[in-house]
Amino acid sequence: MTPPRGARNHTVVADDGTLLRGWNWEPAEPRGVVIIRTPYGAWRHGDTARAWTSRGYRCVIHDVRGRHSSDGEWHPYLLECGDGRAVAEAVRAEDPGLPLVLSGGSYAAHTALEAARVVDVDGLVLLVPALGLAETAWDENGRPQLRDRIGWWHQHGRGARSLAPLTDDELAARIERTTAVGVHRAAEEWGWSQEVLSGWRRLWSAPAVDLERAYGAIRAALFLVRGDHDFFFADAARLADAWQGAVHMVDGPWGHRLAADIDDDEVRSRLRRAGGIGGVLDTWLADNGLPSERSGPVSPSASAPRERDLPVIRRTRSAFEPETGRWRYERTA
Template sequence: MTPPRDARPHAVIAEDGALLRGWVWERAEPRGVVLIRTPYGAWRHGDTARAWVGRGYRCVIHDVRGRHSSDGDWHPYLAERSDGRAVAEQVRAENPGLPLVLSGGSYAAHTALEAARAADVDALVLLVPALGLAETAWDENGRPQLRDRIGWWHQHGRGPRSLPPLSDEQLAACVQRAADMGVHRAAEEWGWSSEVLSGWRRLWSAPAVDLDRAYGALRAPLLLIRGDHDFFFTHAGRLAAAWQGPVHLVDGPWGHRLAADIDDDEVRSRLRRAGGIGGVLDSWLAETGLPTTASAIAAPASGRSRRTRSAFESETGRWRHERTA
């Protein structure tokens, strides 16, 4: 790990005494604070932190339990509510009077949602969210997402540090083995520890998240960014439909890596000229009454409407903004 030169260390003691660590990116006279909790290495998210700093925020990015600099054992999707509460409450106490925004993409979106269940927050900004174990294991038609899950668990699911990804040939062989033998028997050949195998079995037997029960009490404004070609697209739509507070949905021709997944150079250029996803974020922050110092190029439908949507049109290179409820 190479510590970021422009951030300071941050630590929180969890309920069971585990030390959860991360970094804080500062700015002079912050007008808000953003918290992100990730399993992929907090120090790797410096660009994201600096973008938030440029909008007027202090940005706190933490490693989740059992990953990188944080103590404890790594069990994907099992400890994020209590740990998220501990970190969010301390960050709130350290920043009295400042609005607290929880943010993150994919797994980090899950950590933000779970923390919001247990801590007082002012808003959430979620990108291509992974809602839970079952939602990552199965697609909307009940088919196993073997390639994505096998690849993810080989690389990220087996210890405090991520491992090199499987080659295309290795991954294809593992997927075929799982299709032929079943996901559990195949995994027994991969040299995983009994603890990892237990988590793997839990993945495939976990129930889907009951969105009403989990998040039905939340009223904080939500900016929810999904992609037309993201494998979590439908699950993000379910979350938007279940959200009881104001929600602004952002759609566009990208996948799980957002604009990085757009292969067409002209479409990427059109998106950039239209202000990108960041332009919608800036306008939403302003509409929601949250600080932003960046230029708001795109303009969502009025925040007075509870449900709104921005969709990027590849053909015209423009954002379409609409009220959906």
């Protein structure tokens, strides 16, 4: 594959010998490192990588196991802890003196959280996180999220490459059939392999993630973006409540695709004029001693885990007001 603009190949060997591949974007003088692991094609994230390199970060974006350029078999939400540790430890060994941030949106937020369970990091930047199988299958009221799950598993849940999405009519027909005969029997009529059907059954029977047990030992600062119209809105709040380190929540009138889901052109313009989410991120990075567009070089001591001198746990929030085009800052705890 032709490398994305400004990128070079990056490969890590997982514990079982599987080759995990992705791309590396690097500024002339890196001041930090950020890792993103995604099932949606690492090469597609060039704009995200360049946004990080503009802040002084070396940005490593990998395909998760079994997707796109990475070897192995694709099993959503099952193997991200060990693979995330392998990638993070390899990248840290390449730049041992730099602060390490894990980032990602949706499924990639899950991969970042799983890696942070077993690797000391300096910060996490998570957007509209998909926390686990059960959290994607059911809403906060226990109702099945049929439209989103049927669509996602058809497009992304089967094989190394994503397929074209279902048409609106095809998706509506599958939802109707699923409502009539159940999620398992309906899926058996869609021509899916037994392996995919096994994953589909696991989706609907998986327990919810025990957030305190899974992530309660993590002390890194968390920058957490959710959207008023995102189907994972409540899950982001649960994650913030369970987090033991400092959390900065970012709220606004968007959905799962962030600003791309804002239909009002004027509101989008106001968000851009207010600096967007990126402006809030820069402030948070600088406040936590991490490289940003507003900060100078980070001293070597700042790259070490800061658990011993953590401040009193803080909960803060930035909320974008579409009517005024301003960010409102709050200290919530």
